[in-house]
Amino acid sequence: AATMSRNAAEAAALAHVPLLALRRPGWVAQDGDRWHSTGSLSEAAGLLPALGERVFLTTGRMGLAAFAGAGLDALWFLVRSVDAPEPPCPARMEVLLDRGPFDLDGERELLRRHRIDVLVTKDSGGDATAPKLTAAREAGIPVVVVRRPPVPEGVPVARTPDEAARWVARLHASG
Incomplete structure (x- = not known):
C-alpha cells in the first residue's frame, strides 16, 4: 500500500494531474480492547x-x-x-x-x-x-x-466518498 501510494503521488506529480487519497477513518480502540x-x-x-x-x-x-x-x-x-x-x-x-x-x-x-x-x-x-x-x-x-502507511506528503485526503466528490467538484469548478 505504501509503495502504491508513493507511486501514484509521483506519477500524478510528473503528469501534473491532481491526486486525492480516499481514506476512511481508522478504527479507534474502545474500553476493554x-x-x-x-x-x-x-x-x-x-x-x-x-x-x-x-x-x-x-x-x-x-x-x-x-x-x-x-x-x-x-x-x-x-x-x-x-x-x-x-x-x-x-x-x-x-x-x-x-x-x-x-x-x-x-x-x-x-x-x-x-x-x-x-x-x-x-x-x-x-x-x-x-x-x-x-x-x-x-x-x-x-x-x-x-x-496504515501515511499518505504521501502533499496529497490531500478525503474521509468519505461524498467528501471526495466535493473535492472533484471544486477542482472542476476552478479550472
Whole structure:
C-alpha cells in the first residue's frame, strides 16, 4: 500500500494531474480492547509468540511471508483471505476463503470454534470487517493492529466518498 501510494503521488506529480487519497477513518480502540499497534507485518509477527498460540490472521494473502519465519513454527494460523495465498506461508495454517462483510455472531463463533487467542489485522477502518474487533474484545483476545502507511506528503485526503466528490467538484469548478 505504501509503495502504491508513493507511486501514484509521483506519477500524478510528473503528469501534473491532481491526486486525492480516499481514506476512511481508522478504527479507534474502545474500553476493554487489548490492542497492540505496529507499523508493519514483520513487527506484528514479532509480537505473536508473547501473545498467543492460535492466531486469526486477517491481513490478506499478501505479506504472509512475515508470518512464515523462524520462531513462529509453534504457532497455528487461521488465515482468512478473499483469494488463496501463495508461499511462503506459515508452517501450520488453515485457510478460510471468505469475503466480508462479516457479522458479530459469525465472528464470535469463528473465534470460539478455532480456539483463537490472538487476532492480527490491518487497520482498514470501516464497518464491514469491524465485528472481529468486537468479538475479540468480548473474548478478551489481544489484537495486533497494523497501522496504515501515511499518505504521501502533499496529497490531500478525503474521509468519505461524498467528501471526495466535493473535492472533484471544486477542482472542476476552478479550472
